[in-house]
Amino acid sequence: MWGISELFVALVAFLLIVQFLKLQWAGRRLPPGPTPLPFIGNWWLLGFKLHPEALEKLAQIHGNIFTLWLGESPVIVLHGFQAVKDGLTTNPEDVSGRPTIPFFSEKNNEKGILLTSGHTWKQQRRFGLMTLRNLGLGRKGLETWVLSQHGETQRQATFMLITVFAGQPLDPSVSFRQALSNVICAVVLGHRFSADDETFQQLLIATAFLLRSSGTDSRRLYDSFPWLMDHLPGPHKKVQSCQGFLYRFAKEEIRRHEESGVPDEPQDFIDFYLAQMVKCKDDPTATFDEGNLIQTILDFFIAGTESTATTLLWALISLVLHPDVQEKVQKELAAVLGPSQLICYEDRKNLPYTNAVIHEVQRYNCIAPVGVPRQCVKDTTLLGLPVPKGTVILPNICSVLSDPEQWETPRQFNPAHFLDKNGNFMSREAFLPFSAGHRVCLGEHLARTELFIFFTNLLRAFTFRLPEGVTEINTQPARHRPPGNPIGRGASHGEFP
Numbered sequence: 001m002w003g004i005s006e007l008f009v010a011l012v013a014f015l016l017i018v019q020f021l022k023l024q025w026a027g028r029r030l031p032p033g034p035t036p037l038p039f040i041g042n043w044w045l046l047g048f049k050l051h052p053e054a055l056e057k058l059a060q061i062h063g064n065i066f067t068l069w070l071g072e073s074p075v076i077v078l079h080g081f082q083a084v085k086d087g088l089t090t091n092p093e094d095v096s097g098r099p100t101i102p103f104f105s106e107k108n109n110e111k112g113i114l115l116t117s118g119h120t121w122k123q124q125r126r127f128g129l130m131t132l133r134n135l136g137l138g139r140k141g142l143e144t145w146v147l148s149q150h151g152e153t154q155r156q157a158t159f160m161l162i163t164v165f166a167g168q169p170l171d172p173s174v175s176f177r178q179a180l181s182n183v184i185c186a187v188v189l190g191h192r193f194s195a196d197d198e199t200f201q202q203l204l205i206a207t208a209f210l211l212r213s214s215g216t217d218s219r220r221l222y223d224s225f226p227w228l229m230d231h232l233p234g235p236h237k238k239v240q241s242c243q244g245f246l247y248r249f250a251k252e253e254i255r256r257h258e259e260s261g262v263p264d265e266p267q268d269f270i271d272f273y274l275a276q277m278v279k280c281k282d283d284p285t286a287t288f289d290e291g292n293l294i295q296t297i298l299d300f301f302i303a304g305t306e307s308t309a310t311t312l313l314w315a316l317i318s319l320v321l322h323p324d325v326q327e328k329v330q331k332e333l334a335a336v337l338g339p340s341q342l343i344c345y346e347d348r349k350n351l352p353y354t355n356a357v358i359h360e361v362q363r364y365n366c367i368a369p370v371g372v373p374r375q376c377v378k379d380t381t382l383l384g385l386p387v388p389k390g391t392v393i394l395p396n397i398c399s400v401l402s403d404p405e406q407w408e409t410p411r412q413f414n415p416a417h418f419l420d421k422n423g424n425f426m427s428r429e430a431f432l433p434f435s436a437g438h439r440v441c442l443g444e445h446l447a448r449t450e451l452f453i454f455f456t457n458l459l460r461a462f463t464f465r466l467p468e469g470v471t472e473i474n475t476q477p478a479r480h481r482p483p484g485n486p487i488g489r490g491a492s493h494g495e496f497p
Contacts, residue, residue: 019072030074031385033067034058041069052369052398055079059399065383068394075373075392076382081403081430084395087382088374088437095382096121096438097375099392112295113442114303117377120287124296127288128442131272135187172316176309177204180450184304187446188297189253190268203249203301206242211306213239250297254290270297304443307367308450314365315358315455317475318413319464325415329354329459343456345449351456352425356418358455362401362433364413369398374439397432406430 019038034042046054046068058066059079065087068075078087088095097117110116113124181204182192193200257270266272273293280286319326332353337343348355374393381387402410407417407430420426434441441447466473 029386029388030067030391031063031065031076031382031387033062033069033077036069039071041071041073043070050370052366052396055370055396056399059396065385073392075394076387078382078393078395079399080396081400081406081432083383084397084400084432085429085436087393088395088435088439090382091380092437094378094380095374095376095393097377099373099375111291112299114295114299114372117375119285120292123287124292125442127273127276128269128296131269132187132442132446134272135269173309173313176312176454177208177305179454180308181207181301181305183446183450184300186268188269188300190257190271199249202245204305206245206249207301207305209242210239210246210302246298246301247294250294251290253297254293269300300443303441304446308447310367311362311365311447311451312454314367315361315451316458316464317473318357318361318365319459320466321473321475322413323465325357325413326459326464329357330463333456333460337460343453343460345452347456348425348452352419352423353415354456354459355425355452356415358451359418359428359431360413360415362451363407363417363431364401366398366401366433368433370394370396372435372439374437395435397435400430400432403430 015038034045036042037044045058050070055077056079058068059077064079064083066077066079068077078084098115098121101115110120113121113128116124178195178200181200185192193203254270254274257268257274261267261271261274263275263278266275270293273288273296277288277290277293280288319329332351336350337347374395376387376389376391376393378389379386380389382393387393400406404410406428408414409417418426418428418431434444434447
């Protein structure tokens, strides 16, 4: 006669065996990969963290397309340039969906651009691109906003340099995030904030916290066990609070536009969107409503601030580590541009070395290692292998930017990757920091413009060096650093996502 403990052990063993067989059966239609364990899948192989280094090790064993099980959910990983390119562009419509993310599903509810799929995504993205063009994307109008905001950044940077001479630590991330967020404010809201505005400070904190929560243990636990985490305290509650603030912020801005805007004279993204809502109010297929507008505003801020600010921070680190590169950029700028000439995006054509350095900063310092996951919207094939509808696809962008078959010195900072033998700028097919296919970054052109204008103006105004007494600099991304480990000995720093 079995006791209660023996029955419990037998039940647990039975459930584990059933779960193991279930995973094996489900995996027969997917590309091969490491054997998953019941309930936790392959998380144990990854150290419960989705880092590109762990994915690279698995790719060496299982090839450039393999299946990982994150808990009970299968994810197909694309590794290396050819796999990512073919996987995202051969049948781009088939892999244009987004998986449901439990952490965001309640508020997002298939709204906006970033996390939606199907008809909503197509309509919202098409309108977003059209409106950005109407507001000057790709023309001088948008550059004027970027240049005006850079002027404010230079004033802030001068103040920061004064504080450095007074013995205070320098944190350029603050000015970068303020300036880049204010560019988004100008485009979306039609106005900018002063640096010390309380609402603006809360906006910066909320957007940064949301992005940095994406790779945390709390977030992973929530996505795996949302029904449990909803009833437990933890950092995920603060993220939800940040979400709530951003929603209230967006709704308040919409109300202001409704009260003071001139319908026939749209000045910013919200104005254009409100006019579109009126235009399509009788169209049953239209997805233009306040919920989509709110989420789209949030998408612009979340995607359009932190990534570019982080790239600029890595640019400064790269220049500090390679003073010869910094000097060469400054000499090219001085030779091509007059001391008082305003820099525009078109000037990149006459600044091949500077343009190459900016591209190499993005290649070498991959800030979005695995990109945003895709989802198959129909049964399809990836690299000749059948993949069923609903399968999540994870493109390893970092593996593309460091693919030894595409880059001569993938592990070295080398601007020559983007220069031909005559010193002319040379684009590279494997340069995919903005991803590829139908879901390539909506703000790619804006980000390129911001990076070029901010970078070149900073190099005209300043020379960047390590603080006196600092002999080392930590170039590891934040995911590798122990808590409290500084960028350089004796130097303070902000975390890089």
